[in-house]
Amino acid sequence: MSFGDPNPNNPYGQQPGQPPQGQPGYGYPQQAPQGVPQQGYGYPSAPPVSGGDYGQPQGARPPLAGWGSRFVALLVDGIVIGVPYGLLIGIGGAMGGNAGGLLAFLGLIVGIGLGLFKLYKEGTTGQWIGKKALGISLLREADGRPLGFGMAFVRYIAHFLDSLACYIGWLWPLWDDKNQTFADKICSTVVVKAG
Incomplete structure (x- = not known):
């Protein structure tokens, strides 16, 4: 028994490779002393995503663009x-x-x-000439950010479905609660009024 050993029943003292007595090892965290906040696990959490570049409060989304402005932007x-x-x-x-x-x-x-170039601009900024002229933007529904070139291309291809069955997908925003075409629903995008 060594002098100062907290465990007098251990005739061999502190074993090498083991944490010192009284300190928790790996596994579940021990209860923190009262008045000391318990630390979280792993990496610190990321800061919350803002409402985009619109100066909106967190979680607020700009108003959805109407079918008419979307149609005119497509024509332009x-x-x-x-x-x-x-x-x-x-x-x-x-x-x-x-x-x-x-x-x-x-x-x-x-x-x-x-x-x-249109797909690149819509993917990186949410706008090209028509949308910019009408003050609307194409954004990801989840976080209100531009969708990127790849997803802008996928959305363009998905517009094929909007044209099936007498172009009903192009008219779908007229009665959809999020003003989305079929392609918007597939790609999780929305068209909003730019601030």
């Missing part, structure tokens, strides 16, 4: 992409020959490029 974006594409394709087709074919191919490249 369609014109911005469709006019250069259509002009180059049309002029190229009218010219004929190699030069006309090259111009038509350029129109195709311009149309694809503008479409991809």
